[in-house]
Amino acid sequence: MMADRTMRRRMCAAWMGAVLMLGTGCQSSRVALDTQPVPAPQPAPAAAEVAAPPDLPPEAYAPPPPPPPAWTNPPPRQMVQERRTRAAEVAARPDGATPSVQSAPLGATGPQLFDNSGVSRVALLLPLTGRHARIGAALRNAAQLALFDWADPSFELMFLDTGGSPGGAREAAVTAISDGAALILGPLLADSTRAVGRVARRSEVPVVSFSNDSTAASDGVYVVGFRPETEVRRVVAHAVTEGARRLAVLAPYDSYGDRVVAEFQATARGLGAEITRVARYPDGGDYDAVIRQLADYDRRRAALQSQMEALEGRSDAASRRALARLETLHTVGNPAFDALLIADGGRRLQEIAALLPYYDIDPKVVRMLGTGQWDVAGIGTEPALIGGWYAAADPSGRAALMQRYTRTFGQTPPRIATLAYDATALAAVLVRGAKGPDYSAPTLTQDTGFMGTDGIFRLRPGGLGERALAVLEVEERGSRVIDPAPERFPEPGF
Numbered sequence: 001m002m003a004d005r006t007m008r009r010r011m012c013a014a015w016m017g018a019v020l021m022l023g024t025g026c027q028s029s030r031v032a033l034d035t036q037p038v039p040a041p042q043p044a045p046a047a048a049e050v051a052a053p054p055d056l057p058p059e060a061y062a063p064p065p066p067p068p069p070a071w072t073n074p075p076p077r078q079m080v081q082e083r084r085t086r087a088a089e090v091a092a093r094p095d096g097a098t099p100s101v102q103s104a105p106l107g108a109t110g111p112q113l114f115d116n117s118g119v120s121r122v123a124l125l126l127p128l129t130g131r132h133a134r135i136g137a138a139l140r141n142a143a144q145l146a147l148f149d150w151a152d153p154s155f156e157l158m159f160l161d162t163g164g165s166p167g168g169a170r171e172a173a174v175t176a177i178s179d180g181a182a183l184i185l186g187p188l189l190a191d192s193t194r195a196v197g198r199v200a201r202r203s204e205v206p207v208v209s210f211s212n213d214s215t216a217a218s219d220g221v222y223v224v225g226f227r228p229e230t231e232v233r234r235v236v237a238h239a240v241t242e243g244a245r246r247l248a249v250l251a252p253y254d255s256y257g258d259r260v261v262a263e264f265q266a267t268a269r270g271l272g273a274e275i276t277r278v279a280r281y282p283d284g285g286d287y288d289a290v291i292r293q294l295a296d297y298d299r300r301r302a303a304l305q306s307q308m309e310a311l312e313g314r315s316d317a318a319s320r321r322a323l324a325r326l327e328t329l330h331t332v333g334n335p336a337f338d339a340l341l342i343a344d345g346g347r348r349l350q351e352i353a354a355l356l357p358y359y360d361i362d363p364k365v366v367r368m369l370g371t372g373q374w375d376v377a378g379i380g381t382e383p384a385l386i387g388g389w390y391a392a393a394d395p396s397g398r399a400a401l402m403q404r405y406t407r408t409f410g411q412t413p414p415r416i417a418t419l420a421y422d423a424t425a426l427a428a429v430l431v432r433g434a435k436g437p438d439y440s441a442p443t444l445t446q447d448t449g450f451m452g453t454d455g456i457f458r459l460r461p462g463g464l465g466e467r468a469l470a471v472l473e474v475e476e477r478g479s480r481v482i483d484p485a486p487e488r489f490p491e492p493g494f
Contacts, residue, residue, distance in 0.1 A: 120437045122427045123158045123176030124420070125186035125196065130164030132188060138413055139188070139210070139420035145405065146424035155431045157424060162187050166195035173199040181205060183439045185423045190216040190223075197221035206439055208426075208459070210419045214259075217463030220441065224419060224457065224465040226393075228256060229263040231371040231469060232341065234391035236264060238471045238483055239339045239369055240271045248277035248337035250294060250352065252344060260343040260371065276336040287352050295359040300331035307332060331360045340366050345373025353384040363387055368474075375415065380476045387474060393418075393454035394470045394485050401453050422452035447489065455485045 124143055126136035140159055147157055158179060160172040169192035176184055177199065183206055187193055190213035200207045201220055209216060212225030236247065249264045251257035261278060268275050279294040281287055292298070314320075340361065342352060349370075357363065368388030375392035379385060398418050405413040431437045441461065449458025449466070457467045471483035 119156045120154055120431045121156045121158060121179060121181050122183045122185060122424075123160055123172070123179070123181040124424065125160050125162050125169060125172045125176065125184060125192075126420075127164035127168075127188055127192075128159070128161040130168075132164045135188065135414060135416070136161075136164070138417050139186075141409055142401075142405065142413060142417035142420040143185075143424040145401070145408065146421045146428065150425045150428040152428075152432065154437075155428045157427075162192055164188075164192075166191045169193075170195040170199055172196075177203045177205055182437065183208070183427055185420070185427060186210055189213075193221065193223065206441070206444060208423050208444075210416065210423070213255075214464055217465075219461065219463060221463050222444065222459040222465055223463060224423065224459070225416070226372045226467070227465070228260050228343070228371050230467055231391040232260055232263040232343075233267045234469045235369050235371070235389055235471055236267045236273075236341065237271060238389060238391070239367060240268070240273050244273065244339035244367060246274045246276045246337045247339050247341070248275070248279070248294065248335075249341040249343065250279045250281070250291070251341075252348075253280045253282045257343055260341070264341055264343075287348075287355060291352065291355045291361070292359050295335050295356075295361050297331060297359045300333050300360065303332050334365050335361055338366060339369055341369040341371075343371055343373075345371075345376065349373065349385075350382050353382040356384045370474075374474070375472075375479075377478070379479060380474050385474050386476055389471055389473055389482070390479075391469045391471055393467065394481055395472075395479070396481075397455055398453040418453045422450075422454065422457070425452070426450060449489055456487065456489065458489060 124140070126139050127133055128136045128140065143157065143159075147155075151157070158176060158181065160176055162169040162172050169187045172187075173184060173196040184196060184200055185208050187196055188210050190211045193207070193209040193211045193213075193216040196207055196209070197216070197218055197220075201218075204220070207221045209221065209223045210225050211223045212227045213223065214227060214229065217223045239247070247264070247268050249261055251260050251264075257280060261280075265275060265278075277294055279290050281290040311320075340356075342349065344352060353368075356368075363384050363386070368385055370385075370388055370390035372390070372392045374385070374388070374390040375395075401418065401421060402413055405417060427439075430439060430443065433443075445459050445461050447458065449456050455468050455470075457465055459465055466489070468486040468489065470481045470485040472479040473482045
């Protein structure tokens with residue numbers, strides 16, 4: 001067993017050699033775990049998908065993963081009662097009071113990074129119960145793979161349940177801080193992130209949230225989810241570079257659609273492109289009517305009928321040939337745009353895509369553009385999307401992790417499993433800096449960023465996470481990268 005485990009570590013090290021390239025003062029070599037051999041977890045039966053929360057794209061959801069494997073590192077039994085007592089004391093304090101957590105310099109200020117046993121604690125806040133428990137369990141599993149790859153005995157990851165609510169997230173944050181957490185990873189959604197941020201800022205404990213909502217970010221509270229603004233900016237810029245000049249957007253009437261449309265308009269105008277259509281549809285609404293209007297179908301249909309009527313009274317060969325050709329068409333002319341951004345995914349995207357050619361929005365004439373919600377297996381099963389472009393992380397970077405997750409847990413992980421893996425790996429490696437553990441703002445927000453399974457990313461002082469994305473083209477049996485992601489950030493604000 002130990003020999004097998006050693007071999008696994010060597011294989012992981014070979015694959016992960018470039019996964020987490022940190023800035024100054026941080027070691028990037030993996031330290032082996034001195035723990036007991038790990039029994040293989042048993043796969044769980046498949047289950048149906050669950051609906052996506054407003055803060056996450058539909059592809060974040062997948063069948064629930066099984067319970068966590070046996071290599072978690074829970075706190076010693078003798079510490080449980082002490083922690084519960086401290087948590088109760090902190091929870092009883094008014095919002096303006098500072099929890100009684102031991103303090104020591106972290107840069108200039110910050111929590112104590114090591115407890116008396118020399119262990120650095122980091123808390124991972126996830127919805128392990130409640131509506132989003134399936135996603136929470138998958139993120140926990142991914143984090144434990146990172147523990148196996150990157151953690152050493154000086155690093156302890158505490159798993160705390162938020163229950164999927166802001167109140168539960170706040171209680172989990174209070175417990176984490178009272179337990180001496182020097183860094184909080186998670187929670188999952190924006191409202192919970194805001195609740196955790198209010199608690200963590202008072203104790204100067206940084207938070208790396210998995211939310212993709214920029215409004216949840218603030219100083220010391222970083223959001224590392226896949227933000228649609230970054231995806232829109234990348235794919236629209238690529239389309240304009242490749243010759244698109246008249247752009248349109250089709251988006252839902254929700255907060256996600258609002259963010260996409262706002263970024264689409266700002267990017268297109270900044271690049272000098274013309275915005276010809278902005279179409280919105282309600283959740284569960286009438287896509288048919290919206291797409292019909294977007295395509296200007298009725299006017300183009302009337303133009304066809306007019307031309308056919310003018311030719312019907314003529315008997316010359318040229319007129320008869322022209323009439324025969326028009327009889328094969330539904331409309332004449334093209335839509336008022338040469339690129340269309342469709343800000344949706346899953347079943348709604350399939351329903352919308354099927355209507356586009358019906359109303360003569362021809363994929364051979366109009367380039368379809370998408371966000372990261374297109375970054376799912378089987379996207380090319382809808383013919384209207386083949387040849388479309390979308391922005392996402394290069395899938396080759398995460399392929400090995402996804403395969404390993406599937407082998408370990410017996411199920412395909414949700415797309416966002418990489419967030420928990422990369423965040424946990426980052427936290428574990430920062431413990432081993434040349435000057436000791438360092439979760440200070442200058443280290444977390446270094447301009448060079450970090451290399452993760454989804455490519456390079458970095459945290460900015462205001463709390464936003466930035467990612468370098470590739471542009472992919474949809475093919476019948478998958479997608480291929482047509483414009484690789486940058487390998488480094490050129491300057492702040494990229």
